[in-house]
Amino acid sequence: MSDLKVDGFKSSEFIAALGITFAALSEKEKKDQINKVKGVFEIKLKNAEGTEETWTIDLKNEGKVTKGASPVGKPNITLTMADETFSDLAAGKTTGQKAFMSGKLKAKGNIMLATKLDGVLKTVKAKL
Template sequence: MAGSSPLKSAALLEQMKLHLSSDAGKELIKKIGLVYQFNISPKKIGIDEEIYVVDLKKGELSKGPYDGKPDVTFSFKDTDFLAVATGKMNPQIAFMRGAMKIKGSLSAAQKFTPDIFPKPSKL
């Protein structure tokens, strides 16, 4: 999956798959229990986007639109998604700047924090 994607975010999302099967991932599923869809574009929101679903009900990550209605859909540029996911950009600031667009439940969106992502592994 990550090999065929031009997105830098794809590698982080691959790590997320492994993270969900860990103990920390299982805690997230208990704590959050929501379905997030991420529409991530290389350069401009809405153009050539790749869609990923992080299902924190089932503990799964998949590529392609969610079959049903996700609790929240986020749209990002690749670099902005990475900045938010790694804690370099505050999600509220990203939203106010238009770097992140949200469709769906705002209360569910507020549970989206960098804490749900695995920390980049330091070698």
Template sequence: MTSDKNPEKKNGRCWKACLIRRHLKLCSHLVGEEKQSTQGRRMGSNDELMSEALLELMKQHLNTDAGKAIVEKIGFVYQINIAPKKIGFDEVIYTIDFKKGEVKKGAYEGGKADAIFSFKDEDFVKIALGKMNPQIAFMRGAMKIKGSLSAATKFTPDIFPKPSKM
């Protein structure tokens, strides 16, 4: 039995997606409102990207023991270019440095990143949450890769913090 006081079960919503949307202050449990708010948000500035909150959580996650284990396992530097609507336009650049365990806004300053990924904001969030396979995203053109393919193959949803740890 679903109660109105339990929004995680309302309309068959996945609790992980609801948790992320709540954290991003975009949680809307009615499909129509969600579509309207998402479209309105995308028309705004780049400061309102959904992926920005995920990368902020990633920054915190890399300071934990689980995050340090991922840093040792990966050992590459990724540059992430995130576009609000279309890849290549109005991109916001982030660097995830798995050599030092840092996430920062801006291009990599220590030379050249091992792999450079370009995404739409919505596709990056899907990949980070494990809702879209990065290899499938690449084949569909939802993700563009430049640089080392061996570094790119280690870019999986496993490197991102799990919703239960948020």
């Protein structure tokens, strides 16, 4: 899962941990997560140098994290933000709603699905 880490992106450490956590889930736990979320998130991050990277969190089909655009077709939601903002979300320093309302997070697609991202991040933090 180290292929999820990208130099210069602080958030990629957490994204890699997310990938490892999903890979370690039993089939039942994976199905539970998929049934809870039922969506594909495409996360687009920009670091301080202006470099952009994309990761996909598939909680609709396979229950895994991949680097790059969604390999299963169009994502249900695309979230665009700074690397720092995602780090704050992952650390629990802010919520998706606060980031969205302050303009730090842009969402395209099923906006209601974005509300489930906090729960996904908390699941990973609980497993770490």
